Each structure stands twice: as structure tokens, then as C-alpha cells.
Amino acid sequence: xxxxxxxxxxxxxxxxxxxxxxxxxxxxxxxxxxxxxxxxxxxxxxxxxxxxxxxxxxxxxxxxxxxxxxxxxxxxxxxxxxxxxxxxxxxxxxxxxxxxxxxxxxxxxxxxxxxxxxxxxxxxxxxxxxxxxxxxxxxxxxxxxxxxxxxxxxxxxxxxxxxxxxxxxxxxxxxxxxxxxxxxxxxxxxxxxxxxxxxxxxxxxxxxxxxxxxxxxxxxxxxxxxxxxxxxxxxxxxxxxxxxxxxxxxxxxxxxxxxxxxxxxxxxxxxxxxxxxxxxxxxxxxxxxxxxxxxxxxxxxxxxxxxxxxxxxxxxxxxxxxxxxxxxxxxxxxxxxxxxxxxxxxxxxxxxxxxxxxxxxxxxxxxxxxxxxxxxxxxxxxxxxxxxxxxxxxxxxxxxxxxxxxxxxxxxxxxxxxxxxxxx
Amino acid sequence: xxxxxxxxxxxxxxxxxxxxxxxxxxxxxxxxxxxxxxxxxxxxxxxxxxxxxxxxxxxxxxxxxxxxxxxxxxxxxxxxxxxxxxxxxxxxxxxxxxxxxxxxxxxxxxxxxxxxxxxxxxxxxxxxxxxxxxxxxxxxxxxxxxxxxxxxxxxxxxxxxxxxxxxxxxxxxxxxxxxxx
Numbered sequence: 001x002x003x004x005x006x007x008x009x010x011x012x013x014x015x016x017x018x019x020x021x022x023x024x025x026x027x028x029x030x031x032x033x034x035x036x037x038x039x040x041x042x043x044x045x046x047x048x049x050x051x052x053x054x055x056x057x058x059x060x061x062x063x064x065x066x067x068x069x070x071x072x073x074x075x076x077x078x079x080x081x082x083x084x085x086x087x088x089x090x091x092x093x094x095x096x097x098x099x100x101x102x103x104x105x106x107x108x109x110x111x112x113x114x115x116x117x118x119x120x121x122x123x124x125x126x127x128x129x130x131x132x133x134x135x136x137x138x139x140x141x142x143x144x145x146x147x148x149x150x151x152x153x154x155x156x157x158x159x160x161x162x163x164x165x166x167x168x169x170x171x172x173x174x175x176x177x178x179x180x181x182x183x184x185x186x187x188x189x190x191x192x193x194x195x196x197x198x199x200x201x202x203x204x205x206x207x208x209x210x211x212x213x214x215x216x217x218x219x220x221x222x223x224x225x226x227x228x229x230x231x232x233x234x235x236x237x238x239x240x241x242x243x244x245x246x247x248x249x250x251x252x253x254x255x256x257x258x259x260x261x262x263x264x265x266x267x268x269x270x271x272x273x274x275x276x277x278x279x280x281x282x283x284x285x286x287x288x289x290x291x292x293x294x295x296x297x298x299x300x301x302x303x304x305x306x307x308x309x310x311x312x313x314x315x316x317x318x319x320x321x322x323x324x325x326x327x328x329x330x331x332x333x334x335x336x337x338x339x340x341x342x343x344x345x346x347x348x349x350x351x352x353x354x355x356x357x358x359x360x361x362x363x364x365x366x367x368x369x370x371x372x373x374x375x376x377x378x379x380x381x382x383x384x385x386x387x388x389x390x391x392x393x394x395x396x397x398x399x400x401x402x403x404x405x406x407x408x409x410x411x412x413x414x415x416x417x418x419x420x421x422x423x424x
Numbered sequence: 425x426x427x428x429x430x431x432x433x434x435x436x437x438x439x440x441x442x443x444x445x446x447x448x449x450x451x452x453x454x455x456x457x458x459x460x461x462x463x464x465x466x467x468x469x470x471x472x473x474x475x476x477x478x479x480x481x482x483x484x485x486x487x488x489x490x491x492x493x494x495x496x497x498x499x500x501x502x503x504x505x506x507x508x509x510x511x512x513x514x515x516x517x518x519x520x521x522x523x524x525x526x527x528x529x530x531x532x533x534x535x536x537x538x539x540x541x542x543x544x545x546x547x548x549x550x551x552x553x554x555x556x557x558x559x560x561x562x563x564x565x566x567x568x569x570x571x572x573x574x575x576x577x578x579x580x581x582x583x584x585x586x587x588x589x590x591x592x593x594x595x596x597x598x599x600x601x602x603x604x605x
Contacts, residue, residue, distance in 0.1 A: 012540065015533060016522045018515035020506070021541045028547060039547065043555035043579045050502055051575075053491045056473070059498065063466065234477065241473045267463045272512050275462075275505020280516070282502065330516055372520040 001294055005030040009287075019333050020276070024283040030290040042286050049285020050278055053237055054166065057156045059274035060240030061108040064247045065116070066266035066273075068106060071251025071258045073218040074116045077102050080215035083203040090192020091199025092128050093138045094185055096121045100142035101181040104149035105222035106243070108156070110331070110368045111375045114143030115383075122383045130197050132384045133391035140380035140391075141398040142184055144365035147331060149177035151225060151243075154331045154364055156236060157281070158357045161288075161339040166236045167229050168354045169361075171420040176358060179415065180405045187401050217250045230423060277332050284336040291341065301345045311349040315410050318342060319363060326367020330375060334364055351413075358416040362406050369399060444595050451592050454585060455511050462504035469497045489566040496564075496575050503582025510589040531597060538594045545583045545590065552579030 008029045012022035024042070031037050068074060081102065082095045099117055107113050118139040125135035147154040150170030159166035203211070225243050228234035234242060251258030258266075291297070304314060325334050339360060346356040368376040371388060377395075381388050409415055476490040509515055522533045556576035564570040 013518050014521045015537055016517045016519050017537045017540055018517045020515060021544050025540060025544045028544060039551040040555040040558065042548065043552040043576060046579060047499060047576060051495045051499055053495055056494060056498055059501065060470065063470070238477045241470055241477065244470050245474050267466060268459060270466060271459065271462050271501065271505040272509045272514050275502055276509040276514050276516065278502040279506035328518055373518055
């Protein structure tokens, strides 16, 4: 049965059936093939798959993200970073990476980070004479930090799919996220130096102080979100709804950039984006139910074990497998389908589920900048108005840095686990 | 080549094609109503959950029905939002292969995609309604006046609206030969 469902899924997906419906169709084929299960089970699995209070963090984080974009929070963060480091060699590009790190600590999505910052920074880089492919590569690559630095939609999904503490996963993402961010800063600096890209005019200390004060309300947000989760005041879902209300208050009353029109726009975008992602989750829930019923996880475990009993080899195989998955799939569907299969296997190899969650998340983040289907590449190309092919040469060094980071994160579990462990 | 997350999600205006103008008008109206209903649900969900956080934190009061009620609202938001996503051409799909097709073949492939999708959605309408009927004698634990029928009803309703939006997309594909999506 498994080959039929598997090949069915791949056929539907490559025919360009929307991922959500492809998962549902393949599951329906599987259920009909098994024969003795009424199809009503699909409706039941969908409602059970989506109906978690924890999963509500997802629409709330998405809502907060759009409200921040409309409320001018992203622009103020960029101005603040720019006032401090914009004058250095490759200044605007370095500002791009650093702003992405900051914005990631309030946004849970990679493509949203790329879109919110890229619409301001890619034109700014091009205006300073940076090449379009370079500008698009910097933005697409740093945008993936959105799901690595907490909060992270991918981690919420992983936590629900595998019953792992979302708070621990968030904490585990901080050091790897900073590591990736700073290695991108170093790479950007050297590339910009080689290409002779200049920074912007140096800001005076008065201007810096002003920019810092203006971004104060934006900088307070990650402290509320993450601080609230770790002190045990909020669950991740509650911290997400606090972020929504906070973004509303700052946008309506402090920065005064949100009005009825922009608010309606944020609501609409939230409905469409969370409807799309969570409909995938609903269908993936049917799919993973069919796989579990057919004991696919056990069969996969036996397959992996037949290759090697060495965790080192297992993690390498996982990374290679997830790399191919990431070429074509988005983070949410890949994690919701694969995490319940791979994580129990990882456990038998002695890999910590939190660490494994990080490995999956970083892999899927890399998938966002890996052709042929990379959501960040697509967003960045659209803003820079270039084709994806034309940016490939400039993308390679960035991509290699991410691969190196991924291997370090895979083989040094302490990087991920140290912070959640000391905070317990 | 794309996994579509456009920068704006403003639904694209449905093209007026003489024979189908009436159909598009109704679809537009349906989507507008959906947007308002789902938008209100999203705001209510946010306010209720935020309110319960505050009341627990400041007054040490918590209500069991908040979580369950909010989850049911979210299920409806997903069903309605997914239909809006179909309308906004916002469903993630792997376009890398069909992009390589010639124009006529592309159109055939896209038609097959919509036929398959609609077949699945129609199945969902039927089994979703059956499930809702089966669940009609179950009541919510914390909201004793609420039958689970109303929760499961989101599936056939959402699937029905998605079907109508899919058909609109199909009409668009066949009525605009020159523009490739």
C-alpha cells in the first residue's frame, strides 16, 4: 500500500496539485485501498489535526507579523541597525543580515521576514550600487533566520507533531540562530570588500540615540514574547496572542501607522496565510494517520537501522534526505509529515528530540534558499525583479555557509541543548 | 519554479468573461462575506484568548470554555481562510515541472489539477457532512449548548466554497489564452 500512496503523492505534487490537496488525495487513495475504513475518518482526522490550542500560536504569530509590518516596526528596526553599522564596508548588506536577526526574534516565518525587510532593503542595496543578484542573495539567505531564531512556526509544528516542548525548541534555536547570523555577517563583509561595496553615511551619536529610542517599542517585543515563555508566565500560544495585542497597541497608538485600512489588510493576509498553512496541516494529519496505520515509521526505522547503527551516519543520512525534501517542499508540510516518522528513529539512535527538531528546522530553512523551489528565493527575486537563474552564482557562497552551519549544528548538539538545559 | 507566497494577498480581480460574469459576481460576493465573517472570528478569537490570559494573570480566574471555544473558532477560520487562499491563488504548489510544459500542455495539466482537486473537495463535502451528522449527538464538554455538528460542518462548508473558487480558476485558465500565470 505504501508505494501506491507514496508514488500517488509525488505524482499529484509534481503535477502541481496544491500540496494540501495532494496530501489529502493521496490519503484518500490509501484509505480506499485499505478498504475497510469509512472515509469519514478523513474529516475526523482534519478536525483533530487542527484542533489544538497549542497550534493557535500559528495564526497569532502570523497575525502579529502582518501587524508589525503594517505598523512600521520593521522599518524602525532597520533604521536603528543602519544608524549603528550602516557606514561600514558593505553596510547595507550587513544591516540586512542584522535586521533579519532582530526581526526573526519577533517573526516566526522565513518568507515573511524576507518580504517585510526585503521590500525596504533590496531597493536600498540596489540604490547603493550593489548588484541585484547579490542583494537578493543576502536577503533570501538572512530571511531564513525567521524560522531558526525563536519564535518559529516550524518549531511550533515540530513540537506538536512530536510532543516536544515548544519552549525548549525556541530556546535551542537562539545560539544556532546567532551563529548563522554572525557567520553571514562575516561572509557579507568579505564579499562586499572584494566587490568594493560602500556603506551609507556615518550617523552621529545624536541620530543613533534617536533611532534607538524610536525602535524601543519594537525591541521590547522579543523580550515580552520570549521572556514570558521562559518565566512560565505564558504558554507559546498565549505569548503569541500577547504579541498580537502588543503589535496592535504599538501600531495604533504609539507609532500611529495602523489605521482601519491597514488593519483590514493585516486581517486579510492573516486569514489567507494561516488558512493556507493550516489546511496543509489538516490534510497532512490524514496522511500521517494513514502512514502510522500502515506502520511506515517502524518500516522506516528498520530501513535506517539496516544502513548503520552509528548515530553519526544516521544524522548524515537524515541531512541528505531532508536536503532533497527541502528542494521541493515547504517547511510546514515537510515537518508535519516527516517529524512523526523520523523523530522516533532519532530517539533510538540516542539523538535528543529537541536537537533533532533544530536539525529539521535548519534543514527546512536551507530548503527556502535551495532551488528549484525555495520560497525565500522566490520572494527576493520578485522584489529585486530578476530571474532565479541569474542569482545562482551569487547565492553559492551564502548557501555553502549555511551548509557548514548545518553540519556544525548537527554534530555539536551542545550548541542547541546547552541553553534549554541551563534554563530548566 | 515557484512556491507561491506573493507579497500581497489582495485577491486578484476575477476576470469578467461575458458568459460567466454572473458566476464571478456571486463568487466575489461570497468571498467578501467570507472575509468579513472570518475576520470577525479572528478578532473574537484574539480578544477571548487575550482576555483569558489577562484574567488569569491579574484576577487568577480561568475559564475552561475559552480554550475549547477558541479552538472551534480556529477550525472555522482555517476552513474559510483556505477558501480565501484558493481565491487569492495562494495555495502552495510545486510548479517547477509544469512550468516546462508547452502552453497547450500546461493548460491540460492545470485542468487535470483542478479536476483532481475538485474530486477530492467533493469527497470532503460528502464525508464531512456525514461526519457532522454522526457527531450531532455529541456535545462540547465545556460548552454544553454546542453540538459538535457545528464544528464538523466547517469541513463541508469550507470544501464547498473552495470548489466554487477552483471552478472560477478553471474558467479563467480557459478564457485567457495569452497570459501565463
